[in-house]
Amino acid sequence: MEKVNCGKDCAFIVHEGKTPASAHNFSIKCYEGLKNKLCHIENVIEKQTTQQVMDNRLRLKVSIEAIKWLTFQACALRGHDEGPDSKNQGNFLELIKLLASYNKTIDDVVLENAPQNAKYTSPDFQKEILHVLATNVQKATHDEIRTAKFCLIVDESQDESKKEQMAIVVRFVDRDGNVKERFLDLIHVKDITSSTLKNEIMCSLSYHKLSVQDIRGQGYDGASNMRGEWNGLQDLLLKECPYAYYIHCFAHQLQLAQVAMSKDVTEVHNIFKTLNFIVNVITSSSKRHDQLQDAQIAEISYLIEVDEIESGKGKNQIRTLQRPRDTRWSSHFKSICSLMRLFGPSCVVLTDIATKGSTSSQKGDAIFALKHAMSFDFVIVLHMMKDIMWITDKLCQSLQQKSIDVINALALVSTTKILLQKLRDEGWQSLLDQVVCFCKRSDILVPDMNETYKYVIRTRRDKENITAEHHYRVELFIAAIDSRL
Incomplete structure (x- = not known):
């Protein structure tokens, strides 16, 4: 008896089955449907009316303008709670609400009045718009540079999530001869x-269609991985383009000089530690901050009564102490000025803490700070x-100007050295x-400048039988200026 291939024959029978649901019959039905023009996709898909298109465009435009405005103002778009019952849904949604409250046409198409699938308020939509804006800005930067030569300014630091981020800025001369700086990536x-x-x-340069051969300068800080002469970033780029000369940031060089100078003279090094400690003790809580303000008000009122200062609009403003920051050496100058301006009220607050502090540590810190401040x-x-x-x-402020160049920087340094030399020769x-006038006003004991100065701890370099004036003038004043010069 002849054998039959049951597997193939059975599969064909199932495919050609007599039921409407069989694969064969279903395919025939679809083919017949394709021949019917009424079933074509352009006739089946839902077409939007002209009004719906205009509403969508207006809805999209409002969202884009809100994103652009918040980005330009460096404001966050998202809120902590964007739910329908939240009283504050975040800057983005609240700004759209504000625009809608002043324009009924906008109010009719946004937020609750918009279709669920076309609100244009989702986080993904916000990111997409921001990406488009960033791309347009980068394209505009490339169009400005074109084939011109440019300099690179690069720095890296950690963000809030502890990820290393590298910022790239390009500096170039535009067609009108103006120096421009543009954030690139x-x-x-x-x-x-x-x-x-x-x-x-x-x-990054390749992505933005900028040639590394057009680099004519590199500007970084003084870190070894950036300025290293053998394997630093500046050396690696110099191998790619021999004209990419490296220039250490002028302001950063000055900051390093300031730090080195402060360590050369012991008394100067200690003064900033003491200054930082005093500021921390006084501004460590809002209660002490309020006490400092009350002390300022009392001092200003007294000085106005005795006609030492004048009252008027914009005068005698209530201020606070400035904290010095290690990465911003100019903040040390502001910190010194703020303490000298608020010296009397600061001593009042320290005295109050030393006598009425809630803990022994608070009293001890206040006594230590007051003892040094009154010396x-x-x-x-x-x-x-x-x-x-x-x-x-x-x-320092001049070196951070956009218009600065090497020639002007050297001229400014020379002028600064002349002023320091004049202060050294004539300023004592x-x-x-x-x-002396400050000490008398603050009840601080002034030593006799003709008496022998007594060192707290004598070292080999300290001379014997020198006067107090010699110590303060030569070993402090002149030494600090010479170190800086």
Whole structure:
């Protein structure tokens, strides 16, 4: 008897089955439907009316304008609670509500009045719009540069999520001869080795259609991975383009000089530690901050009564103490000025804490801070550094101007050195008179300048039988200026 291939024959029978649901019959039905023009996709899909298109465009435009405005103002778009029952749904949604409240046409098409699938308020939509805006800005930057030569300014730091981010800024001269700086890119890097940074920079320049051969300068800070002469980022880019000369940031160089100078003179190094401690003790809580303000009001009222100061609009403003920051050396100058301006009220607050503090540690910190603040050594170094840093702070501010170049920077440095030299040669007596007047007003004991100065701890370098004036003038005032010069 002849064998039958049951597997193939059975499969064909199932495919050609007599039921309407069989695959064969279903395919035939679809084919017949395709021949019917009424079933074509352009006839089946729902067409939107002209009004619906206009509503969608208006809805989209409102969302884009809100995103642009918040981004330009550096405001967050999202809120902590964007639910329908939230009283504050975040900047983005609240701004759309505000626009809708002043325009009924907008109110009719946004938020609750918009279709669920076309509100244009989702986080993904916001990110997409921001990406489009960023791309347009980068394209505009490329159109500005075109084939011109440019300089790179690069820095890296950690963000709030502890990820290393590298910022790239380009500096160039436009067609009108004006120096322009444009933020080009922000790149997440896995590590901060010079090779990694160099590869990411090359990829970014290639993406923005900028040639590495057009680089005519590099500007970084003084970190070894950036400025290293053998394997630093500046050396690796210099190998790619021999004209990409490296220039260490002028303001950062000055900051490093300030830090080194403060360590050369012991009394100057200690003054900033003491200053930071005093500021921390006084501003460590809102209660003490309020006490400082009350003390200022009382002092201003007294000085107005005795006709030492004048009252008027904009005068005698209530201020607070400035904290010094390690990465911003100019903040040390502001901190010194703020303490000198608020010296009396600060001592009042410290005295109150020393006598009425709730814990022994609070009292001890206040007594230690008050003891150093009321010493002649602290006051004279405070005044001395104010005069010196007033000169160098002008240089620091000038070096951060966009219009600065190497020639002007050297001229500013020379001018600053001349001013420091003049202060060294002619400024001592004026400084001493200011300090003595300040001490008498604050009830601080002024030592006899002709008496022998007594060192707290004598070292081999300290001379015997020197006068107090020699110590303060030569070993502090002149030494601090010479170190800085």
